[in-house]
Amino acid sequence: MPIKRERLVPEGLLLLRNNILTKGNIFGSSAKAKWASDLGLSSQGETLFFAGCGYQFLDGAEATLSAVRALDKRGLAWERTLGMTSFLNKLGINLGELYGKLTHRARLSDNPLRNAVEVLQGMDIAPGYLAEEEPCCAAPLYYAGFQEEFGDRAVETQRQLQARGIKKVISMVPSCTYTLRELFPRFLTEWEVEVSHFLEVVWERIQQGMQFRLPLEITVTYHDPCVLSRNLGLIEEPREILRSIEGVDFADVERNKEEWSTCCGGGGGFEVIFPEVSHILAVNRVKELLATGASVIVTSCPGCLIQLREGVKELKEEGVQVMDMAQLLRNALPEK
Amino acid sequence: MSKLRAYKKRLQEAARDPQISIALERAIASYRKNVDEALKKFPHTLKMAEEVRQIKEESISRLGDLVEQACEAIRENKGEAFVARTPDEALEIIDGIVGSGKLIVKGKSLTGEEIDLREHLEERGNEVYETDLGEYIVQLLGIKPMHLLAPAIHVPKEEVAKLLSKVTGKDIPPDIQAEVATVREILRDKFFRAQVGMSGANVVAADTGTLFQIENEGNIRLSSAAPPVYIALVGMEKVVPTIEDAFKVAEVTWRYAGYTVPAYLNLVSGPSKTGDIEKVTTYGAHGPKEMYVIFLDAGRSQLAQDPVFQEALYCLRCGGCLYECPLFAVTAGRFGDKYFGGIGAIWTAFVTGDLAKAAPLTYSCLSCGRCKVRCPVEIDAPQMCLELRKRIAEGS
Numbered sequence: 001m002p003i004k005r006e007r008l009v010p011e012g013l014l015l016l017r018n019n020i021l022t023k024g025n026i027f028g029s030s031a032k033a034k035w036a037s038d039l040g041l042s043s044q045g046e047t048l049f050f051a052g053c054g055y056q057f058l059d060g061a062e063a064t065l066s067a068v069r070a071l072d073k074r075g076l077a078w079e080r081t082l083g084m085t086s087f088l089n090k091l092g093i094n095l096g097e098l099y100g101k102l103t104h105r106a107r108l109s110d111n112p113l114r115n116a117v118e119v120l121q122g123m124d125i126a127p128g129y130l131a132e133e134e135p136c137c138a139a140p141l142y143y144a145g146f147q148e149e150f151g152d153r154a155v156e157t158q159r160q161l162q163a164r165g166i167k168k169v170i171s172m173v174p175s176c177t178y179t180l181r182e183l184f185p186r187f188l189t190e191w192e193v194e195v196s197h198f199l200e201v202v203w204e205r206i207q208q209g210m211q212f213r214l215p216l217e218i219t220v221t222y223h224d225p226c227v228l229s230r231n232l233g234l235i236e237e238p239r240e241i242l243r244s245i246e247g248v249d250f251a252d253v254e255r256n257k258e259e260w261s262t263c264c265g266g267g268g269g270f271e272v273i274f275p276e277v278s279h280i281l282a283v284n285r286v287k288e289l290l291a292t293g294a295s296v297i298v299t300s301c302p303g304c305l306i307q308l309r310e311g312v313k314e315l316k317e318e319g320v321q322v323m324d325m326a327q328l329l330r331n332a333l334p335e336k
Numbered sequence: 337m338s339k340l341r342a343y344k345k346r347l348q349e350a351a352r353d354p355q356i357s358i359a360l361e362r363a364i365a366s367y368r369k370n371v372d373e374a375l376k377k378f379p380h381t382l383k384m385a386e387e388v389r390q391i392k393e394e395s396i397s398r399l400g401d402l403v404e405q406a407c408e409a410i411r412e413n414k415g416e417a418f419v420a421r422t423p424d425e426a427l428e429i430i431d432g433i434v435g436s437g438k439l440i441v442k443g444k445s446l447t448g449e450e451i452d453l454r455e456h457l458e459e460r461g462n463e464v465y466e467t468d469l470g471e472y473i474v475q476l477l478g479i480k481p482m483h484l485l486a487p488a489i490h491v492p493k494e495e496v497a498k499l500l501s502k503v504t505g506k507d508i509p510p511d512i513q514a515e516v517a518t519v520r521e522i523l524r525d526k527f528f529r530a531q532v533g534m535s536g537a538n539v540v541a542a543d544t545g546t547l548f549q550i551e552n553e554g555n556i557r558l559s560s561a562a563p564p565v566y567i568a569l570v571g572m573e574k575v576v577p578t579i580e581d582a583f584k585v586a587e588v589t590w591r592y593a594g595y596t597v598p599a600y601l602n603l604v605s606g607p608s609k610t611g612d613i614e615k616v617t618t619y620g621a622h623g624p625k626e627m628y629v630i631f632l633d634a635g636r637s638q639l640a641q642d643p644v645f646q647e648a649l650y651c652l653r654c655g656g657c658l659y660e661c662p663l664f665a666v667t668a669g670r671f672g673d674k675y676f677g678g679i680g681a682i683w684t685a686f687v688t689g690d691l692a693k694a695a696p697l698t699y700s701c702l703s704c705g706r707c708k709v710r711c712p713v714e715i716d717a718p719q720m721c722l723e724l725r726k727r728i729a730e731g732s
Contacts, residue, residue, distance in 0.1 A: 008695035008728050010340060075345070143703065143722065145729030230705040255368070259709050263662045268703030268718070270663075274344060277351045281662050281702075 012272030013144035021149065025053045025136045027064075032056035033131035035111045045128035048166045049120070050180070052173030053136055054302030055113050062306045065271065069310075072275040112302075115330035116172060116198055122333045123205045127170055135160050137179040143269050151187040158188055168194045170201055172326075174227035174301045182231070197228070199300055202329060203237040206244050212332035214247030220328070221251050221294035223285070223308060224261035225301035235259065238300060238325065245332050251292040262288055264299075264307035271307070279310060286311030290320065300325040343696040350670040356482075356490045357666050363489055367659045370594035381591045385712040388588045391581045392650040392713060395573075399640045399649075402542040402575045403631050409545025413606030414619060415627040417545075419572065423451035426569065426632050433567060433628055434532055436461035441527050441563065443535030443549070443556035444468035446653060447571045447632055449481065449674050450687055453534075465526045467555035469519055476503060482669035486655075490668055523555070533563035533624065537570045537604075538653070539586050540629075541579035547629065548586045549602040550593075557602050566624040568604070572631040573640070573649040585652065592654035592712045635686040644723050648682040650713045657707035657717065663700060671700055678707055678717035682724060691728055698724040 019028030035056065041049070054061065109115075120127060138153035161169075171177040174197065181195040206212070220242060228234045235258045242250040256262040265271065265281025286308055289297050297308055297320065308322045350356055375381055395402055407417035420426035430453070434440070440462050442454065454475070457464045466475040470488035474481050476499050481487030488496075497510035500518050508518050527533075535556045537547035547568055549556045560566050576582050590598045608623025619625050640646050658664045658677050669676055673693060675683035678701040685694035701721040708716050 008340075008692055009725075010699050013699070077341075143725070145722070145725030145727070147726045148730060226702075226704040226706075230709070260660075260706065263702045263704035263706070265662065265702070268701060268722070270700070270702050273699055274347060276348050277663070277666070280351045280666055284662070284666070 009144060010269075010273040013140065013269050016140040016269070016272065017144055017146060017149070020136055020138050020141055020153070025057070026140055027053060027057040027060060029057065029060065031132075032134070033129075035113050036117070036129060036131060039114070039117060041117065041129040041131070042126070043128055043130055043133070044164075045126070046165060046167040047125070047127045048161070048164075048169045049117065049127035049129045050137075050169045050171040050173075050176060051113050051129065051134060052171065052176040052302070054173045054175070056134075058112070058302050058305070061302070062309070065275065065306060066310070068272075069275040069279050110327060112305075112324035112326045113172065115324070116326035119202065119326060119329045119333055120170070120198075122336065123201075123210065125170075125201065128164075128166075130164075133160075137173075137176040139175050139179040139183070140269060142179070142183060147187075150183075154184050154187045158184070158191060161193060166193060168196070170196055170198055172198050172302075174225045174232065175303070178227045178231050197232065197234060197300075199228075199234060199237050199241065199325060202325075203241055206241060211334060212241075212245040212329060213334060214245060214328075214332045217247050217249060218296050219249045219251050219292075219294045220296045220298050221253060221289050221292040222257075223253075223264065223289055223297055223299040223304055224258060225299060225304045226261065226263050226267055228300060229261050230259055238298075241325070241329075242298065245328070247332065248328075251294045253288055253292055256288050264304045264311075266303040266307045271303070278307070279314070282307040282311035283314050284311075286315055286317070290315075290317065295319055295321065296328070297322045298325050298328050339692055340696045340699075346670050347667050347700070350667040353490075355492065356668050359490045359492065360665050360668060363486065364659045364665060367594045367656075371592060371656065374591050374594060374596045377596050378591060381588060381712075384584055385588045385592075388585050388652070389650065389713040391576050391585060392652075395576045395581075396640050396646055396649045399572060399575070399637060402577060403572045405542040406540050406545055406575050407629075407631070409541075409543060410606065410627075410629050411545075413545050414609070415545070415606045415629060417629045417631070419631045419633060421633045423632070423634055426451055426630050426634075427453070427456050429628075429630055430457075430567060430569070431460060433565065433626075434460070434462060438462045438531045439526065439529055440464045440532045440534060441467050441523070441530040441555075441559045442533075443551070443559045444471040444487065445534070445536030445569060446674070447536050447569050448534070450571075450634065451569075451632070453569065465523060465530075467523055467527070467553075467559055469516065469553060469555075472519060472523070473499065480669060480674075487669075527558045527562045530559075530563040532565045532567060533559040533561070534567045534569065535559050537568055537574055538589055539582040540570055540575045541582040542575050542577050544579045544605055545629075546579055546582065546603050546605040548582050549604070550586055550590045550598050550600075551602065552595075552599040554600060557600055560602060560604055561608070561623045564620065564624050565626045565628075566604075566607070567628045567630070569630050569632060572633055572636050575631070588712050589652040589654050592652070592656045592710075594656075635689060639686045645682055645686065645720055647715050648679060648686070648717075648720060650715055651679055651683075652712065654712065656710045656712070657715075660706040660710045661702075662704065662706070663702060672697060678721050679715060682717065682720050685724055694724065695728050698728065 016026050135157040141150040177197045184191045262285050264285050265278040271278040312320050410417040454464050466472045473488040482490050494510045497508050500508040538550045539548040607619050607627040608621040609619050610621040611617045663671050672680040673684045681697035698721045703718040
């Protein structure tokens with residue numbers, strides 16, 4: 001009985017599934033394209049900037065996970081209450097206010113997506129962006145086990161991209177990149193879109209002679225997102241990029257790096273099933289990263305960003321900053 | 337969902353317990369150092385691991401035939417061999433040999449754990465001693481093992497001292513040397529008074545019917561040699577075509593378990609015998625007179641037919657993946673049922689046939705993939721966990 005079996009799927013994942021199926025994104029909220037409202041990005045073009053849910057809802061996701069972790073630690077069945085704002089209010093957690101505070105606090109200039117677009121523009125690449133129309137890659141369906149539904153979504157996404165004549169995608173989220181590049185061909189016939197991760201595009205330009213320069217010297221370490229390093233094999237590229245930036249003193253992790261890198265604790269939906277344990281894993285990973293003596297942790301995945309920031313917060317490492325590679329690159333972008 | 341809740345609670349409690357993470361942190365550091373050194377000293381192991389992958393692929397593709405061949409070889413060696421389709425069948429066969437009221441010494445065996453062998457034998461009125469040190473501690477504590485190779489990985493020496501003081505009625509200091517000596521003293525006489533010895537096996541050669549047992553303590557050697565009756569319970573996936581193959585599988589197993597070489601590699605092919613008087617072969621010399629081997633199926637032959645999951649049967653149980661799992665590092669054996677980690681989720685699903693039991697485990701896998709980097713036979717446990725989720729979610 002499929003219905004009975006479905007009850008074995010953790011509720012946190014069912015929540016994501018429901019959001020994807022009904023709202024077309026993993027957080028079930030709208031206005032995902034706010035970050036780009038004043039950038040005047042075209043929705044046309046053969047090359048598409050694929051922002052991904054994780055980055056577009058970064059602030060909201062961070063707030064939600066924080067709230068959920070607090071509930072999880074108290075042993076509360078937060079999955080059932082997440083949709084019920086009134087219940088959260090009773091517990092003294094006002095999600096709307098939390099969202100507001102965070103979006104207010106997070107300046108647009110710090111937004112990794114905005115930074116990535118600015119970096120691409122600095123390289124004379126002007127990709128299109130579908131804004132509210134951007135389809136969700138639907139990877140959480142695949143990770144939750146709903147492969148048929150995932151396949152259906154893939155067909156729909158293919159149809160949308162084909163209709164717009166898109167030939168190439170520059171993708172930001174490792175998981176979206178892996179999904180579009182590796183999973184789509186397994187579920188689709190004739191999937192011919194070329195999919196690159198943002199870092200690959202940047203690395204290509206650097207190899208052609210482009211030079212990034214930071215206004216000051218900082219010690220940076222790098223956290224490999226699992227999907228980027230172990231699934232997509234992007235291990236050397238981010239390191240080469242960091243080594244090439246003037247002003248970056250790159251301190252790599254000793255052992256737990258590259259294909260041996262330690263997961264940030266947010267993988268395969270783990271963070272929405274076991275929020276508290278996930279938090280502990282994040283703290284452990286941050287300890288490994290800070291053993292390098294770096295004051296800046298750079299990574300290239302919205303999930304890892306949230307996890308590592310939470311880890312840094314827990315450890316009360318106030319001088320330490322976790323930033324996206326796009327943010328670092330934006331700060332090191334040469335003046336035209 | 338209640339199963340997941342209960343499981344999650346145990347996982348959270350383990351993750352909050354500093355004793356577990358400190359013990360694991362030390363164990364992981366020492367494992368990695370040992371395995372690095374072992375592979376550096378014997379670099380041929382990497383190539384051999386590739387060969388072992390092929391050996392396992394071939395073995396699993398003709399599992400039924402090989403088990404049959406192994407049984408025949410053991411019978412030729414004057415041992416007895418059985419194939420048990422289910423855990424109940426295995427226990428019934430063992431009951432038939434052991435009966436009740438016996439003193440039994442037992443080597444650590446995951447397959448035994450799978451069918452709750454010790455508990456069953458005790459219920460039947462036998463006195464059973466786990467003889468692996470870690471397993472003995474676990475038995476005394478009345479808890480479940482936390483790691484394949486180091487079941488008491490989370491118990492510090494202070495607690496062991498308290499435990500042994502209670503057992504002996506003497507004041508045992510929290511000194512590892514003294515603790516080991518105490519256990520040696522307790523078990524010494526059990527080995528020689530026991531009517532039955534039991535253990536598992538790491539590999540079995542089908543052509544010669546030889547069981548390979550990798551160990552360091554010498555307890556398996558004693559369990560399989562000192563008592564007059566010896567019973568081996570072996571998962572049927574352990575069988576490989578030839579004794580030459582078995583040596584390769586054994587060497588790769590111990591190296592990825594972190595050893596340059598183990599203290600002992602036992603090869604057992606039949607009951608003990610002598611022809612020293614008038615060249616007449618007589619059974620039951622210094623070792624056992626009777627030897628029984630039970631191959632346990634319990635879902636394995638079905639698993640061998642499954643193109644998506646058969647890879648799980650290649651597992652050598654070196655335990656390497658567990659040391660690389662970030663979740664295992666804070667929860668140890670709580671991330672598992674009897675089999676641990678991502679690979680354990682697959683094993684649980686197939687040997688118990690109970691998806692409700694396997695679901696929390698398969699949804700615990702981070703899909704981070706570091707276990708696969710460690711695995712000598714490159715088992716893609718994370719991918720299998722995702723496929724198991726598909727079967728759970730879609731009911732296919």
